[in-house]
Amino acid sequence: MDTRFTRGKSNILERPLTRPKTEVSVSAFALLFSEMVQYCQSRVYSVSELQTRLADMGQSVGGSLLDVLVLREKNGKRETKVLNILLFIKVNVWKALFGREADKLEQANDDDKTYYIIEKEPLINAYISVPKENSTLNCAAFTGGVVEAMLTHSGFPAKVTAHWHKGTTLMIKFDESVIARDKALDGR
Amino acid sequence: MSRQSNRTTDNKKMNSELFTLTYGALVTQLCKDYENDEEVNKQLDKMGYNIGVRMIEDFLARSSVGRCQDFRETADVIAKVAFKMYLGVTPSVTNWSPAGDEFSLILETNPLVDFVELPDNHNALVYSNLLCGVLRGALEMVQMAVDVRFAQDTLRGDNVTEIRMKFIKRIEENLPAGDE
Numbered sequence: 042m043d044t045r046f047t048r049g050k051s052n053i054l055e056r057p058l059t060r061p062k063t064e065v066s067v068s069a070f071a072l073l074f075s076e077m078v079q080y081c082q083s084r085v086y087s088v089s090e091l092q093t094r095l096a097d098m099g100q101s102v103g104g105s106l107l108d109v110l111v112l113r114e115k116n117g118k119r120e121t122k123v124l125n126i127l128l129f130i131k132v133n134v135w136k137a138l139f140g141r142e143a144d145k146l147e148q149a150n151d152d153d154k155t156y157y158i159i160e161k162e163p164l165i166n167a168y169i170s171v172p173k174e175n176s177t178l179n180c181a182a183f184t185g186g187v188v189e190a191m192l193t194h195s196g197f198p199a200k201v202t203a204h205w206h207k208g209t210t211l212m213i214k215f216d217e218s219v220i221a222r223d224k225a226l227d228g229r
Numbered sequence: 230m231s232r233q234s235n236r237t238t239d240n241k242k243m244n245s246e247l248f249t250l251t252y253g254a255l256v257t258q259l260c261k262d263y264e265n266d267e268e269v270n271k272q273l274d275k276m277g278y279n280i281g282v283r284m285i286e287d288f289l290a291r292s293s294v295g296r297c298q299d300f301r302e303t304a305d306v307i308a309k310v311a312f313k314m315y316l317g318v319t320p321s322v323t324n325w326s327p328a329g330d331e332f333s334l335i336l337e338t339n340p341l342v343d344f345v346e347l348p349d350n351h352n353a354l355v356y357s358n359l360l361c362g363v364l365r366g367a368l369e370m371v372q373m374a375v376d377v378r379f380a381q382d383t384l385r386g387d388n389v390t391e392i393r394m395k396f397i398k399r400i401e402e403n404l405p406a407g408d409e
Contacts, residue, residue, distance in 0.1 A: 053346060064242040065340055068287050069315040070251070073359075075283075076276040077255050084262065098254035105250050105344070138247045164243065183251075 058112050071168040078180055088175050092182035099186020107191045110137055119195065123223045126197055127156055130188055139164045154215045161208035179203040185211050240291055245317065249343045256356060266353035277362020285367040300396050304332050316340050333380060336390040347384050355379050360392060372400040
């Protein structure tokens with residue numbers, strides 16, 4: 042993340058971290074997001090590049106939200122276990138961002154590094170119809186970026202990708218070291 | 230086109246922080262992609278215009294606001310209905326020009342700039358320029374050509390955010406949108 046500058050130009054540091062919830066209309070967000078997708082599309086050649094771009098933007102959002110959410114939702118307590126951080130994301134983060142929990146959290150049967158966050162109808166895809174020729178495109182790559190940044194900045198480096206499966210599935214692949222550490226913690 | 234029956238009443242809300250940060254991510258990306266702030270401003274205005282062109286329909290469907298009699302009524306509808314509906318804030322309408330063709334929207338809080346500080350090397354960036362495009366695009370679809378710009382911005386150290394809107398003319402021809 043870029044360095045932050047604060048030279049007294051605004052009172053941003055004086056404001057309380059907890060504050061009354063402010064809301065905007067979902068339409069406004071949908072229209073803005075649509076423009077973002079179109080803009081990204083105009084500068085790339087493939088679906089995967091487009092998803093990468095969306096994920097990059099998601100990362101900047103996730104990175105900015107992590108600290109404040111940990112403070113508000115968990116009183117500043119950081120998670121150290123894989124399952125707990127995943128639950129934090131599935132429950133707390135999702136509620137804060139999208140107003141409800143994610144539908145499901147699952148672990149891959151054959152791989153202890155891989156987890157899935159599954160949502161039948163994610164808010165972000167609610168007003169998006171994917172053209173036939175780009176049927177693999179899932180704009181929830183943006184959300185994937187949010188989750189990836191949150192996991193990575195929490196000390197759980199992972200790769201997160203978005204797929205069309207049971208609605209939208211975010212596939213989380215943790216770094217080997219994360220799983221090894223988790224097992225070591227379990228052993229104690 | 231089939232219309233869902235719950236469309237008009239169903240005005241869903243969401244956390245403004247996600248919206249704000251998403252907009253921030255977009256502006257950041259634009260700043261990386263373009264050489265200078267003027268280009269970024271232009272791009273934001275263009276995107277806003279596209280949004281406005283689509284938003285007006287959503288707005289008319291949801292708000293059941295009828296045709297405005299004059300520019301003053303338009304100003305009130307923008308401030309009290311549209312801003313409230315989409316951004317959850319109600320700017321005040323002031324500083325009318327004597328001719329009644331120009332006014333200011335004063336925003337005490339601007340949801341787009343929550344958490345934002347402008348770094349020194351982006352002096353010319355009009356961070357919320359998207360809003361100008363939205364207003365211009367939306368009004369153009371109801372046959373009003375307007376000029377919209379930021380007169381004051383809290384990001385630049387002003388006390389309030391002021392958007393200045395000037396009525397230019399009524400658009401007579403009725404070409405369908407998107408034919409340019």
